[in-house]
Amino acid sequence: MAGYGGWAGKVLRVDLSTRRSWTEDTLEKYKDYVGGTGIGYKVIWDEVPAGTTPHDPENRLIFAVGPLAGTGVPCSSRTAVTTLWPTCWPKPLVASGNMGGQFATKLKHAGYDALVIQGRADRPVWLSIIDKRVEIQDARRLWGHGIRRTTEAISEIMGADAVVAAIGQAGENLVPMSVAVNSVSHAAEGIGSIMGSKNLKAIGVCGSGSVRFAGDREEWEKLIKYHLSLIGANNQHVVPNSPQPWAEYHASGTRWVAAPKRIWGAAPRPIESGTCDPHDMNRIAYRSNNAVVYLGESVWQYTVRGNGCASCPIRCHTIIKVPSVSEKYGIPDMGQSTCVRLQIGSLFFKEFPDGRRGKTNVEACMVGMHLADDLGLWDNYGQLQRDFQKLYYDGFIRKKLGEKEFKSYSWDKYEKGDPQFLFELLPRIASKEGELGTALGVGTGFLLERWSIPEDLWRTEKELNYWKMGHPKHHSTEEAGQCGLLINLPYNRDPQCHSHSNFIGNGLPLSVQKGLAAELWGSPDALDGRAAYTPMNPSKAKMAKWSLLRKELHDSLSLCNWMAPLSASPLKERGYRGDDSLESKLYSLATGDKKDRQEMDQVAERIFVLHRALTIRDMGTKDMRTQHDTIPEWVFHDKAGKAPFTKGTTVMDRSDIKQAIDMFYDEMGWDRTSGAPTSQAYRRLGMNEVAEDLKKRKLLP
Amino acid sequence: MNAHNDRAKATEAAWVLGVMIRQESKEGRLISASEILGRAADQKLFLTPGGGPGEEAANLLRKVVGENEDLHELAAEDGSRSYYSSLFMTEVYARILLQKQAAPLRLIADIVRQNSAAYPRPVPLDLFTQHPFDLTLEEVMNRVKQMSALIEYKDIEPTTTSTSRVFLYSTLHLDSEYAAMLAEWLDVGQSENP
Numbered sequence: 001m002a003g004y005g006g007w008a009g010k011v012l013r014v015d016l017s018t019r020r021s022w023t024e025d026t027l028e029k030y031k032d033y034v035g036g037t038g039i040g041y042k043v044i045w046d047e048v049p050a051g052t053t054p055h056d057p058e059n060r061l062i063f064a065v066g067p068l069a070g071t072g073v074p075c076s077s078r079t080a081v082t083t084l085w086p087t088c089w090p091k092p093l094v095a096s097g098n099m100g101g102q103f104a105t106k107l108k109h110a111g112y113d114a115l116v117i118q119g120r121a122d123r124p125v126w127l128s129i130i131d132k133r134v135e136i137q138d139a140r141r142l143w144g145h146g147i148r149r150t151t152e153a154i155s156e157i158m159g160a161d162a163v164v165a166a167i168g169q170a171g172e173n174l175v176p177m178s179v180a181v182n183s184v185s186h187a188a189e190g191i192g193s194i195m196g197s198k199n200l201k202a203i204g205v206c207g208s209g210s211v212r213f214a215g216d217r218e219e220w221e222k223l224i225k226y227h228l229s230l231i232g233a234n235n236q237h238v239v240p241n242s243p244q245p246w247a248e249y250h251a252s253g254t255r256w257v258a259a260p261k262r263i264w265g266a267a268p269r270p271i272e273s274g275t276c277d278p279h280d281m282n283r284i285a286y287r288s289n290n291a292v293v294y295l296g297e298s299v300w301q302y303t304v305r306g307n308g309c310a311s312c313p314i315r316c317h318t319i320i321k322v323p324s325v326s327e328k329y330g331i332p333d334m335g336q337s338t339c340v341r342l343q344i345g346s347l348f349f350k351e352f353p354d355g356r357r358g359k360t361n362v363e364a365c366m367v368g369m370h371l372a373d374d375l376g377l378w379d380n381y382g383q384l385q386r387d388f389q390k391l392y393y394d395g396f397i398r399k400k401l402g403e404k405e406f407k408s409y410s411w412d413k414y415e416k417g418d419p420q421f422l423f424e425l426l427p428r429i430a431s432k433e434g435e436l437g438t439a440l441g442v443g444t445g446f447l448l449e450r451w452s453i454p455e456d457l458w459r460t461e462k463e464l465n466y467w468k469m470g471h472p473k474h475h476s477t478e479e480a481g482q483c484g485l486l487i488n489l490p491y492n493r494d495p496q497c498h499s500h501s502n503f504i505g506n507g508l509p510l511s512v513q514k515g516l517a518a519e520l521w522g523s524p525d526a527l528d529g530r531a532a533y534t535p536m537n538p539s540k541a542k543m544a545k546w547s548l549l550r551k552e553l554h555d556s557l558s559l560c561n562w563m564a565p566l567s568a569s570p571l572k573e574r575g576y577r578g579d580d581s582l583e584s585k586l587y588s589l590a591t592g593d594k595k596d597r598q599e600m601d602q603v604a605e606r607i608f609v610l611h612r613a614l615t616i617r618d619m620g621t622k623d624m625r626t627q628h629d630t631i632p633e634w635v636f637h638d639k640a641g642k643a644p645f646t647k648g649t650t651v652m653d654r655s656d657i658k659q660a661i662d663m664f665y666d667e668m669g670w671d672r673t674s675g676a677p678t679s680q681a682y683r684r685l686g687m688n689e690v691a692e693d694l695k696k697r698k699l700l701p
Numbered sequence: 702m703n704a705h706n707d708r709a710k711a712t713e714a715a716w717v718l719g720v721m722i723r724q725e726s727k728e729g730r731l732i733s734a735s736e737i738l739g740r741a742a743d744q745k746l747f748l749t750p751g752g753g754p755g756e757e758a759a760n761l762l763r764k765v766v767g768e769n770e771d772l773h774e775l776a777a778e779d780g781s782r783s784y785y786s787s788l789f790m791t792e793v794y795a796r797i798l799l800q801k802q803a804a805p806l807r808l809i810a811d812i813v814r815q816n817s818a819a820y821p822r823p824v825p826l827d828l829f830t831q832h833p834f835d836l837t838l839e840e841v842m843n844r845v846k847q848m849s850a851l852i853e854y855k856d857i858e859p860t861t862t863s864t865s866r867v868f869l870y871s872t873l874h875l876d877s878e879y880a881a882m883l884a885e886w887l888d889v890g891q892s893e894n895p
Contacts, residue, residue, distance in 0.1 A: 242831040243797055245729045245790040252816075252825050253887045260729065260832045275729065294892050297827070339895040347893075356864045356889075382893070465894075478886075478894060505891075509819035529821060531882055640878075648879035 005214030006067030006591035011039070012112045012134065014127060016198050017057055017119030021134040026113040031593075032686065035066030036556035037096045038607040039114045040082025041614055044094050045690070047118075050618045054086040055174060055197035057120040063107065063165075063203070064115075067591050069558035070108030070211040070310075074227055077309035079104040080555045081188040085493055086176035087380065089445020089470035093492040094614045096555065097191050100309035101183030102163040104558050109207025121199035126154060126166075130206045139201035143172060146374035147181045154204045166202035167192040168376025170430035175441035177429065179378045185317050185337045185369070186309070190493070192376045214592025223585055225281075230569040230578050232256060232278070232506070233287040234316045234338075235498065235562055238570040239507025240287075246277045248572055251507035255293050256570075258286045265301035266321040278570035284313040290338040291318035295365060296357035307336050314563060318342075322366050324359070329419065331370040340382045344368040345422050347385035350393070352417035364419040371422055375430035381494050383444050383472045386464050388425075397436060400451050405434045445470030459632035462639070467494065468630050475501035477635055477650045481533040482660040483526070485652060486544035489629035489661070490608075492615060498561050499547035504530070506568045508576055516568055520580060521546060532647045536656050541663035546580075546601075552611075553583055553604035605668075606685040609677050613690045616676055622699045624675035625665075631657065671701035714746040714758075715765045719786075722772055726789035729833065731775070731798045734782040737762060777803040797833055806844055808834075810854050814871040821875055823860060823868035823884045845869070862888040 010023040011030070026039075033042045040062040052058050061083045068076040078100055085095035107115060110131050117127075124139040142150045150166040158164075163182055170178035171192025178192025195201070213220055232238035233256035239249045240256040258273035276283040285306055291299045302322050306315025319336040326333045340347070345368015352360040372379070379385060391397045392414070398406060413421040428437030439447050444466065448455050458466040467473040467488055474494035476484040479501050487497050503513070504527070514524035523539035554561040566578035579585075584600035587593070595603070612624070621627050635652045644653035665672050669681035679700055682691035694700050718737060725732040738758050746758075762784075766772045771788045777799055785795040800808035809829060816824045828834070829841040836844070848854035856872045860881045866888045870880035 242828060243794055243833055245726070245794045248791050248793055249819075251820060252822065252828055253891055261835075262831075294895065343892075475894065478890065510821070511819070530886065531879070647876065648882040 003214070004591050004593060005212045006071065006587070007035070008070075008108050008111050008113050008209075008211065010112050011114045011116060012129070013116050013118075014134065014136070015119040016117065016121040016125065016136065016200060019121070019136050021136075023112075030113075032603070033607055033610070034556040034587075034603055035069075035113055036064050036078070036080035036558060037082055037552060037611070038066075038556040038603075039064040040080055040096055041094060041607060041610045043114075043116055044082065044084070045610060045614055045617075048084065050620065052084060054084040054092045054176075054194055057118065057198070059084050059118075059194065059197075061117040061191065061194050061198065061200075062114060063103070063117075065104040065108055065113060066556050066558035067113075068586055069104040070207075071213060071590055072311050073224065073559070073586055073590075074231060075309070075312045075314065075560040075563040076558050077102065077104045077311055078555065078558045078560050079107070079188070080558075081180070081191050083191055083194050085190055086193050087190055087443030087445070087470050088492045089443060090449070091619065093469075093618050094611065095190070095491065095493045096496075097179070097188035098496060098555060098561075099165070099180070099182060099186045099188035100312070100560065101186030102310050103165055103182045103186070103205065105310040106163040106205040106207045108211055109209045110205050111207065111209050115203070117198060117200065120197065124172075124199050124201050126150075126202040126204065127200065128154075128158065128204050130158070131208055139199075142201050144169065147376050148374050150202050151181075151184075154202055158204045158206055162204045162206045164202055164204045166376075167195045167200075168374055168430060169427075170376045170378075170441070171196035172201070173430065173432050175377070175430060175432060176443050176446070177378045177380060177384060177441045178376050179372075181373050181376060183309075185307075185335075185341070185373055187341060187373070187376075187378070189378050189380075192378065211590075213590045215589035220589055223589060226579075227566075227582060227586070228281045228284065228313065229279070229571070230566045230582070231284060231313065231563070232568075232570045233258075234290055234293075234314050235505060236502045236564070236566060236568065236578075237506050238278075238568050238576060240276075241507070244275055244277075246275065249507065249509060254505065254507035255290065256287050256507070257289050257292050258283075262289075262292075262300055264289075264303040264305055266304045271305075281313075285315045288314055288316055289318050290316050291320045291342065294339070294342055295362050298357070298359070299362060302362065304334065309560070312560065312563075316562070320362075320366075322362055325363050325366045325370075328363065329367055329370075329423070331367060333366075335366045335369045337369050337373070340379060341372070342369065343382075344372045344377075344379050344385075345419060347379070347382050348388055348422065348425070349414070349417045350389055360417055360419065364417070364422065367419040367422045368426075371426040375426060377426060377430055380443065380470075381472050381474060383464075383466065384440060386466075386472075387444055387447065388440065390458075390461075390464060396451060396453065400439070401435055405436065408434070409436075443470045444472075456633070460634055460637075462634040462637070464634075467632055469493070473632075477652055479504055479530070480543075481528055481540070481650070482536050482652070482657065483540045483544045483547065485631065485635065485657060486541070486660060486664045487547055489631075489664075490548065490612060490615075490624075495548075495551070496561070497547055497551040499550040499565055499567075500543060502563075502565075503527075503567045508568060512576055513568075515575070516577060517543070519577070520567060531650050533645055533650070535645060535653075536660040536663060538663055538667075541660065541667045544664055545667045549601050549604040549608055550580075550583075552607045553600060556604070556607055557583060557587060559583065602685065606687060609668075609681065609685055609687065610690065612670075612677055613682075613687070613694060616694060616699050617697065620697075620699075622674045622676040622694075622701055625661070625673065629661065629675050674701045676701045710746075711761065714741065715761060715768075717741070717744065717746055718762055718765045719769055719772060722784045723786040723788060725784075726786040726795075729790070729794075731783040731785050731795055734759070734762060734784070737784065775799050779803060794833070801834065806848050806851070806854065809841075809844055809869070810848065810857050810871075813857055813869045814873065817871040817874035817880075821883070822887065823870035823875065823880045825884075825887070826859075826867040826869060860884050864888055 179187035237254035346364035526539035638651035642649035868884035
């Protein structure tokens with residue numbers, strides 16, 4: 001640890017079976033893997049043998065942050081939570097959830113780069129971490145309660161400065177589709193049942209320390225100001241969605257929604273979001289309003305303000321106040337979240353009496369957030385709701401449920417789009433009540449298997465968004481053609497990668513984007529217009545590799561991949577360039593371990609390849625190309641019969657995709673036939689011991 | 702001495718004119734020549750007896766714009782002139798403000814054509830209810846109806862999404878199927894793939 005800044009220097013280990021805690025030196029074991037997912041994968045590689053199942057006490061649950069967490073770097077409060085993933089079908093494999101909120105900063109300020117939990121407590125417990133004081137506390141009184149009450153109870157003990165990550169009834173009941181939530185609305189997907197299996201109700205953290213950085217203070221402050229100057233709105237959209245005096249461009253559909261006359265109508269005193277000149281860094285938090293982005297313009301009237309993670313100026317969890325829900329549903333009139341989790345309730349319904357952008361939609365969102373963030377339910381990036389609609393409207397639910405259970409649901413309310421229906425459905429999933437509640441909680445792959453529905457049925461229907469292994473696509477062919485497809489291949493859940501989609505959605509005209517693409521990936525042809533795709537070329541493979549490595553880099557540094565990389569900026573004077581060496585500059589100055597952009601990308605590649613090695617080891621096959629990196633059939637079909645490479649379709653061409661995968665494997669240094677990293681690839685990344693292990697298992701190409 | 706005073710007064714007047722334009726731009730507004738000169742007269746900035754905005758004042762305004770790189774003149778189709786400072790406003794925005802008054806149909810067409818050509822993407826009708834357009838939806842629809850009867854706007858076409866939201870596109874740059882697909886993405890697809 002001597003000389004390095006950024007890292008806290010210790011990894012906290014807790015064995016719940018033996019009620020023992022201890023620390024390890026972070027850098028001795030994990031420096032080459034930086035933090036976050038890097039530490040997570042390394043712990044699983046070193047300590048969790050192939051064949052372990054998610055709910056085994058031997059499985060590890062790793063909450064890990066990176067050297068930038070707690071430093072005040074903008075958008076640096078992400079915690080990667082790595083474990084054997086319970087919804088990965090047919091066989092659980094390694095994956096990570098990623099939560100924002102205050103947890104990363106508090107853990108770091110308490111003196112830890114990671115918290116590794118193993119074993120199983122003999123009764124419900126919660127973990128109290130107050131700097132060096134680590135205690136396993138009795139949680140029997142909290143067991144059975146929701147996340148809100150648990151958080152309040154622990155906060156009363158630890159004080160207002162504590163952050164609490166807790167599970168609800170879903171996690172307790174070992175429902176795989178469950179989360180842990182910290183800071184009201186920040187959920188780590190998929191890990192609720194892992195905590196539940198360890199009898200761990202919650203983790204409370206108070207940190208009174210700080211993070212030392214190695215570099216010169218003035219240089220650091222200059223770099224932070226530079227970072228802020230490049231930031232746009234949420235998802236690094238750099239063009240406002242309506243004309244602004246300062247802006248050369250405007251683009252409907254971006255998340256830069258602030259404008260004169262757009263008002264936070266439910267704030268104690270109404271606040272105009274206004275003209276947010278990008279040079280005015282004190283107005284960054286006014287630029288975004290994700291409730292409006294997802295629920296429509298009418299939501300300005302319900303907007304209280306933005307909320308979000310520690311040290312983030314974007315505030316993407318918009319707080320909305322909808323008084324009617326208290327009266328109608330008896331729930332609090334305030335809610336906050338973003339993206340799919342904001343819509344977790346409304347996405348169950350096909351229609352609402354007042355349309356998709358009406359008040360009932362907003363109310364369904366409020367009810368959904370209220371229930372899911374308390375019960376601790378996960379929706380698998382909207383797959384749960386898409387599955388539910390398909391299962392209901394295609395008659396599967398009617399067929400699979402007994403008469404009594406089927407009639408116990410108010411299907412008339414469901415069909416009419418009445419949010420009250422959610423009070424019938426969501427608690428039953430969290431408590432595994434009945435066949436429907438149980439089946440919906442196991443995740444798509446296991447659900448299909450349980451109900452003898454061929455997975456191929458899901459893999460042929462585009463509207464289901466289903467990709468593979470129990471999980472949906474995430475920013476795939478609909479946004480980035482071949483590059484998006486490649487990004488959806490290597491992970492064991494949806495990839496949660498936004499490096500490419502942020503750039504594509506940033507709002508700049510295609511010609512400007514292509515100019516930036518040429519600088520980033522060697523050719524303007526890395527990028528096509530939306531649904532105006534051209535055949536595969538090497539620069540698209542470079543873009544895919546860059547996107548994936550940046551995702552791992554951010555997850556290991558604690559940077560938010562919903563914002564970084566800042567590959568574009570709102571600054572006309574920079575030709576709208578961002579700076580994709582920002583991560584290496586921040587890392588070098590924070591830690592004192594000087595690395596340039598290429599060296600930092602190599603670290604990211606090491607982490608990414610370790611994930612690949614783990615997948616190969618735990619699947620027991622090196623044949624990733626045919627056994628793992630599979631593509632759903634819907635990708636190759638266009639309903640209107642449009643041919644690939646014609647405007648207005650996102651349909652892919654089979655031989656072109658074969659070539660795309662070849663090019664991507666070449667770019668990664670992986671074997672074309674199997675899609676497994678070669679021994680040279682491992683050696684280049686300093687991973688000889690991984691290669692040796694796989695060689696012994698006959699898992700090297 | 703008088704010549705010196707006159708020069709000093711002219712310098713002062715030039716400065717005030719520049720400030721006037723910049724202040725309006727900072728507030729997100731264009732300022733017309735007549736408004737500048739009227740205000741200048743109120744402030745008795747000019748040497749002309751009686752203080753009215755004569756030829757001298759108009760010449761000075763041209764000179765001010767010529768000597769300051771950030772100040773720009775825009776001419777409307779009716780010949781009237783307006784001014785803005787690029788320190789606070791882009792030309793794109795200034796032209797929107799100009800057309801808003803002088804050529805409202807042309808404004809809608811230009812915005813639609815620019816978006817269809819550059820991004821490419823259709824434009825939701827409700828964009829024009831936002832600032833700085835500030836129209837009601839009814840006004841927008843009336844204008845689109847007027848445009849549909851005029852030959853110079855025959856390339857501007859509507860497309861309606863599954864949520865009944867109407868977008869406009871230019872057939873000069875997008876075909877109808879592609880425009881419909883892009884509109885559906887913007888309206889529905891994007892929020893379902895966040």
